[in-house]
Amino acid sequence: MNALHILFRTSRFNLSKVGEHFINPCCFGEDFALWLRERLIERRIEVRQAYQEDWGWELPVMQGSDSYHLCMSGNSDESSANMDEGEWRIIVEKARSIGQRLRGTGENCRNGRNGEDDRRDSPRGAYGLRSAPRGINKHAQSAINRNSRMPGKPATLD
Numbered sequence: 001m002n003a004l005h006i007l008f009r010t011s012r013f014n015l016s017k018v019g020e021h022f023i024n025p026c027c028f029g030e031d032f033a034l035w036l037r038e039r040l041i042e043r044r045i046e047v048r049q050a051y052q053e054d055w056g057w058e059l060p061v062m063q064g065s066d067s068y069h070l071c072m073s074g075n076s077d078e079s080s081a082n083m084d085e086g087e088w089r090i091i092v093e094k095a096r097s098i099g100q101r102l103r104g105t106g107e108n109c110r111n112g113r114n115g116e117d118d119r120r121d122s123p124r125g126a127y128g129l130r131s132a133p134r135g136i137n138k139h140a141q142s143a144i145n146r147n148s149r150m151p152g153k154p155a156t157l158d
Contacts (some may be wrong), residue, residue: 014081015076029057067095
């Protein structure tokens with residue numbers, strides 16, 4: 001698998017109001033994608049316009065000659081106190097050519113393992129920066145994860 005997963009909790013983004021333009025009622029993440037896009041642009045990362053998928057939103061990103069897709073979606077806890085409280089996931093997927101796939105090169109992680117495996121022994125907790133592709137995941141994660149956390153536990157974004 002060629003993807004890293006970033007998992008966190010927040011009530012900062014919409015998980016309660018289904019937009020008229022949503023493909024499906026679960027397509028939350030438009031405001032999150034716009035927010036993340038601005039943070040990446042501030043860090044001089046080349047980011048295209050976010051677009052909606054049937055599961056959430058996708059943000060195309062370029063870092064040097066490498067292309068990434070930041071796929072984001074969220075699920076509400078359906079708390080009566082705050083309907084926007086919930087869990088969010090970003091999947092960072094590196095685009096690879098057919099040649100790279102056949103040769104087994106161009107992986108997302110420097111050591112060739114996926115993000116789920118790397119989180120076990122990361123010195124910075126679950127989905128640690130150690131396994132991040134240069135620039136993209138590091139900036140996405142630092143924009144979201146300001147707190148260290150235990151492996152397997154989502155970060156909190158206030």
